Amino acid sequence: MKKWIVVLFALLPSLALAAGGNVHLDKANNDIRDTASLQNGAKLFMNYCFGCHSTQYQRYQRVATDLDIPLDLMKQHLMFDPDAKIGQLMENAIPDDSAAKWFGAPPPDLSLVARVRGTDWLYTYLRSFYADPSRPFGVNNIIFPSVGMPHVLEELQGIPMPIIETHMVDGVEKQSVVGVKTDGTGEMSTSEYDSAVRDIVNFLEYSGDPVKLEREALGWWVMGFLVLFTIVVVLLKKEYWRDVH
Numbered sequence: 001m002k003k004w005i006v007v008l009f010a011l012l013p014s015l016a017l018a019a020g021g022n023v024h025l026d027k028a029n030n031d032i033r034d035t036a037s038l039q040n041g042a043k044l045f046m047n048y049c050f051g052c053h054s055t056q057y058q059r060y061q062r063v064a065t066d067l068d069i070p071l072d073l074m075k076q077h078l079m080f081d082p083d084a085k086i087g088q089l090m091e092n093a094i095p096d097d098s099a100a101k102w103f104g105a106p107p108p109d110l111s112l113v114a115r116v117r118g119t120d121w122l123y124t125y126l127r128s129f130y131a132d133p134s135r136p137f138g139v140n141n142i143i144f145p146s147v148g149m150p151h152v153l154e155e156l157q158g159i160p161m162p163i164i165e166t167h168m169v170d171g172v173e174k175q176s177v178v179g180v181k182t183d184g185t186g187e188m189s190t191s192e193y194d195s196a197v198r199d200i201v202n203f204l205e206y207s208g209d210p211v212k213l214e215r216e217a218l219g220w221w222v223m224g225f226l227v228l229f230t231i232v233v234v235l236l237k238k239e240y241w242r243d244v245h
Contacts (some may be wrong), residue, residue, distance in 0.1 A: 028123035041203030158186030
């Protein structure tokens with residue numbers, strides 16, 4: 001019992017962050033049934049995120065099978081370690097001590113990030129970076145102030161500039177960042193970038209629960225069986241009680 005209490009209290013900060021606080025979260029509206037979206041999300045994640053963040057509870061082969069990616073294409077385009085085997089866990093090669101030195105703390109594994117933070121939080125977060133020369137990596141984030149990571153998708157989005165509003169708080173003029181606008185130097189338009197982020201979020205939701213669709217489909221079969229079984233039981237009961245009366 002004490003063990004579960006400790007685990008619960010350990011999770012509370014993460015759950016609070018997942019709720020997003022008072023920050024408005026945009027709807028991700030992702031769909032883990034969309035195989036093309038999942039494939040693109042896997043490609044983007046492996047090319048832009050996997051250098052620092054692993055998904056160590058997933059295996060390359062399982063991802064390829066679930067996402068209908070041929071194994072040879074998985075090896076050629078989504079496995080960057082020449083010594084990696086298709087059945088291995090998806091762990092990157094960055095040492096924790098080096099990562100802690102570069103970023104202040106080792107980048108977290110992202111296998112379960114969608115379950116902890118929520119898809120809306122992830123979707124908003126990846127679209128909320130803005131240029132901030134005062135930060136070590138030159139960027140900050142609206143919903144994660146003083147973020148300790150670079151904006152790895154900047155070449156796709158372009159340089160996001162902050163939209164600043166000024167308002168009075170207790171008679172003092174305060175400024176806050178309420179949005180971002182890009183400088184047009186990215187490889188993608190705003191709508192294309194939003195779609196790319198949605199695909200990454202889609203892949204991360206799948207990674208957190210790879211059997212979700214299978215479990216939901218099985219659930220419908222179970223519910224159908226219970227309905228039919230209930231009908232049979234009711235009819236059987238009536239048949240038995242007919243002789244009693």
